[in-house]
Amino acid sequence: MNNPQSDTQLLRGRISEERLMEIRREAESRAQHFPGAASTSAGLPARADAESGYYALPLLKPPRWKWQVPAYFFTGGAAGASAVIAAIARVSAKDPGLARDAQRLATAGAFVSPILLSSDLGRPARFLNMLRVFKPQSPMSVGAWILAGFSASSTAVSVLDLRSHHSRLGSDGHSILQPTTQVFAALMGLGLSTYTGVLIGATAVPVWYENVGLLPYHFGASALGSAVGLLELAGHHSSDALGLLGIGAACAETVAEARTEIKSDRALKPLKSGKSGWLTRLGSILSGPVPLVLRLLAGRRSSARSDNLRRIAAASCVAGAVLTRAGWIAAGSASTKDAAVSLTLANGRSKQSTQIVA
Amino acid sequence: MSTTAFLTDSTLCIGCKACEVACKEWNQIPDDGLMWSGKSYDNTVALGASTWRHVKFVENTPIPGLGGNSPQSAAWSFSSDVCKHCEEAGCLEACPTGAIVRTEFGGVFIQPDVCNGCAYCVVACPFGVVDRNERDGRAFKCTFCYDRQHAALEPACAKACPTKSIQFGELESLRRAAHQRLNELEARGVQDAHLYDPRESSVKGTHSIFIVRGDPAVYNLPSAPDVPTVHLRRGWTAAAVAAGMLLTGTALAFLGGQR
Numbered sequence: 001m002n003n004p005q006s007d008t009q010l011l012r013g014r015i016s017e018e019r020l021m022e023i024r025r026e027a028e029s030r031a032q033h034f035p036g037a038a039s040t041s042a043g044l045p046a047r048a049d050a051e052s053g054y055y056a057l058p059l060l061k062p063p064r065w066k067w068q069v070p071a072y073f074f075t076g077g078a079a080g081a082s083a084v085i086a087a088i089a090r091v092s093a094k095d096p097g098l099a100r101d102a103q104r105l106a107t108a109g110a111f112v113s114p115i116l117l118s119s120d121l122g123r124p125a126r127f128l129n130m131l132r133v134f135k136p137q138s139p140m141s142v143g144a145w146i147l148a149g150f151s152a153s154s155t156a157v158s159v160l161d162l163r164s165h166h167s168r169l170g171s172d173g174h175s176i177l178q179p180t181t182q183v184f185a186a187l188m189g190l191g192l193s194t195y196t197g198v199l200i201g202a203t204a205v206p207v208w209y210e211n212v213g214l215l216p217y218h219f220g221a222s223a224l225g226s227a228v229g230l231l232e233l234a235g236h237h238s239s240d241a242l243g244l245l246g247i248g249a250a251c252a253e254t255v256a257e258a259r260t261e262i263k264s265d266r267a268l269k270p271l272k273s274g275k276s277g278w279l280t281r282l283g284s285i286l287s288g289p290v291p292l293v294l295r296l297l298a299g300r301r302s303s304a305r306s307d308n309l310r311r312i313a314a315a316s317c318v319a320g321a322v323l324t325r326a327g328w329i330a331a332g333s334a335s336t337k338d339a340a341v342s343l344t345l346a347n348g349r350s351k352q353s354t355q356i357v358a
Numbered sequence: 359m360s361t362t363a364f365l366t367d368s369t370l371c372i373g374c375k376a377c378e379v380a381c382k383e384w385n386q387i388p389d390d391g392l393m394w395s396g397k398s399y400d401n402t403v404a405l406g407a408s409t410w411r412h413v414k415f416v417e418n419t420p421i422p423g424l425g426g427n428s429p430q431s432a433a434w435s436f437s438s439d440v441c442k443h444c445e446e447a448g449c450l451e452a453c454p455t456g457a458i459v460r461t462e463f464g465g466v467f468i469q470p471d472v473c474n475g476c477a478y479c480v481v482a483c484p485f486g487v488v489d490r491n492e493r494d495g496r497a498f499k500c501t502f503c504y505d506r507q508h509a510a511l512e513p514a515c516a517k518a519c520p521t522k523s524i525q526f527g528e529l530e531s532l533r534r535a536a537h538q539r540l541n542e543l544e545a546r547g548v549q550d551a552h553l554y555d556p557r558e559s560s561v562k563g564t565h566s567i568f569i570v571r572g573d574p575a576v577y578n579l580p581s582a583p584d585v586p587t588v589h590l591r592r593g594w595t596a597a598a599v600a601a602g603m604l605l606t607g608t609a610l611a612f613l614g615g616q617r
Contacts, residue, residue, distance in 0.1 A: 005382065030406070046397065048576050050575045050576055051578040055400075059485070060483075061480045063480065064480050072538060081604065084608050088613070089612055092613050121495070122476075122496050123475045127474065128474060130407070130455055130476070132455060132472075139592065140478040141454035195597055201589055202585045203589075204484040208600055216597035220601065220603070220604050240611075244611040245611045275499060336481075342580065
C-alpha cells in the first residue's frame with residue numbers, strides 16, 4: 001500500500017503458476033503459522049486431500065488445561081490413595097503414627113486439589129457452578145462431586161481427630177461420626193485416585209480414548225505409588241505394609257507400561273515419540289521397574305541400606321507419578337495435532353493405518 | 359418448536375467469506391489478529407472461540423479442458439464450516455456446570471453467564487469446534503443465532519450468504535432439499551457430490567449438514583464421528599475394578615501378613 005508502483009507492476013505482470021507457487025512458498029515461510037499445524041513431507045506445501053485431511057491441519061482442539069490440571073491429577077490421586085491407607089491403617093490399629101500421617105496427607109491434598117483445579121478455570125470465581133448440577137454422563141461433573149465429597153469428609157476427619165485429641169472426651173462423642181466420616185472419605189478417595197483416567201479417557205482425543213480401559217488402572221497405580229512414596233519420605237520407610245503396597249503399585253505400573261510398548265497403533269505414537277513420549281516413558285520407568293527393583297533389593301529386613309533403597313524408590317515413585325500425569329496431558333495435545341489419525345480412526349480405518357506405520 | 363438446521367452447499371459457495379464477517383458482526387466476536395496461514399486463501403484456518411463460521415479453500419486438480427483450465431492450475435472448492443449442533447452432542451454431555459443446553463430449536467447453546475471455563479467441552483467435541491477464549495476464560499462456539507431465531511430471523515450467516523450456499527430451515531425439509539440438489543447435480547454430470555449427514559454414527563446426526571464434492575475427509579469432516587460418551591462404560595468399569603484392586607491390595611497389605 002505504501003508503494004503503489006510495485007502493486008501495479010505486480011498486477012500488470014502475468015501471474016503464472018510458478019509465480020503462484022513462489023508466493024505460496026513465501027507465505028509459508030513468512031506466515032505466522034497456525035500453532036499445531038502438521039508439517040508435510042519433503043517440504044511441499046500441505047494439500048487438502050483424503051489422506052492428510054484439510055492441509056494436514058488438526059481436526060480436533062488440543063486440551064486447553066494448564067499445568068494445574070496434571071498437578072491436580074497428582075495431588076488428588078496421592079490424597080485419595082492416602083485416605084484409603086489412613087482408613088485401613090486405623091482399622092488394623094498396628095501403626096497409629098502411619099494412620100495419622102496418611103490422614104494428614106489426605107487432608108493436605110484435599111485442601112490443595114480444589115485450589116489447583118479452580119485456578120485452571122477460565123472463570124475461577126464460578127467454581128461452585130460445578131455443583132449446581134450432577135451429570136452422571138460427564139466424568140468432569142462426577143469428579144467435581146467426588147472431589148467436593150472428599151475434601152469435605154477428609155477435612156472433617158482431621159477436625160474430629162483434633163477435637164478428640166484435645167478434649168479427651170473419650171470415644172462416646174464421636175464414636176459413630178468419626179469412623180463413618182473416615183469410611184466415606186476412603187470411598188471418595190478410591191474414586192478420586194481413579195476417576196481422572198475416565199475423565200481424559202472419555203473424550204474425543206484418540207490417544208486418550210484408545211486407552212480408556214487402561215488409564216484408570218494406570219492412574220490408580222500411580223496414585224497408590226505416590227501416596228506410598230510420600231509417606232515413606234515422611235519417615236515411614238520401615239513399614240512392612242507400605243513396602244508391600246509399593247511393590248504392588250510398581251508391578252501394576254510395569255505391566256501398564258509393557259502393555260503400551262507391545263501395542264503398535266499410530267494413535268499411540270504420542271506415547272512413544274516426541275516430548276510427550278519421553279515424559280510418559282520416563283514417568284512409567286520411574287514409577288514401575290525402577291522402584292520395583294529397588295524395593296526387591298531392599299528386602300523385608302530393615303537396615304540402613306534397605307531404608308536408603310526404599311527412600312530412593314519412594315522418591316522415584318513420586319517423580320514418576322508427576323511425570324506420568326504431565327506426559328499424558330502432553331500426549332493428548334500431540335494426539336489432537338495428527339489430523340490423519342482422528343480422521344482415519346473416526347472412519348474405522350485404524351487397523352489399516354496401523355499396518356502402514358507399524 | 360421445529361428443529362432448525364443449516365444446509366451448507368459447497369457447490370454453490372464462492373468463498374466470499376460474507377458468512378464469517380456477518381457472524382463476527384452480529385455476534386460481536388473479537389478479531390483473531392492478522393495471520394498468514396499459507397493454506398490457499400484460507401487465513402482463518404479453523405473454527406474456534408472467535409470463529410464460528412469458517413470458509414475452507416480446497417484446491418483440486420481440474421478436469422483438463424473444462425472451463426479452459428490447464429492441468430497445472432488449481433480448481434477451487436469452497437465450503438463454509440460451522441458447529442454441527444449434534445443430536446448427541448459431546449460438549450453438552452461433558453459440560454459439568456449445565457452451561458451447555460439444547461435450545462427449543464434443537465441447537466446446542468453455551469450459556470455465557472453459567473460457563474466457568476473448565477474447558478472439558480474442548481476435548482469432548484469430535485469436530486474440534488468449541489474452544490476456550492483465553493482472554494475471556496469461557497468456552498465459545500456458534501450459538502446458532504439463538505437470539506435471531508427467537509425473533510424469527512434466520513442466522514446472520516445464512517442471511518448474508520449471497521448464493522444461497524448456506525440455507526436455513528427445518529431439518530427434515532433441508533434433508534429433502536439436499537437430496538433434490540444431489541439429483542440435480544448428478545443430472546448435470548457432477549458424480550462426486552455427497553451429503554455429509556453422519557446419522558449412522560454415535561452422534562446420531564447433526565443439525566448442520568453439508569453437500570461436498572469428493573471425500574468429506576478433504577474438508578476435515580470425519581465420516582463416523584464418535585460422541586465421547588461411548589467410552590464411558592469401558593472407562594467406569596476399569597475405574598471400578600481399579601478401585602477394587604486398590605482397596606483389596608491395601609487391606610491385604612495391612613491386615614493380611616501378621617508378622
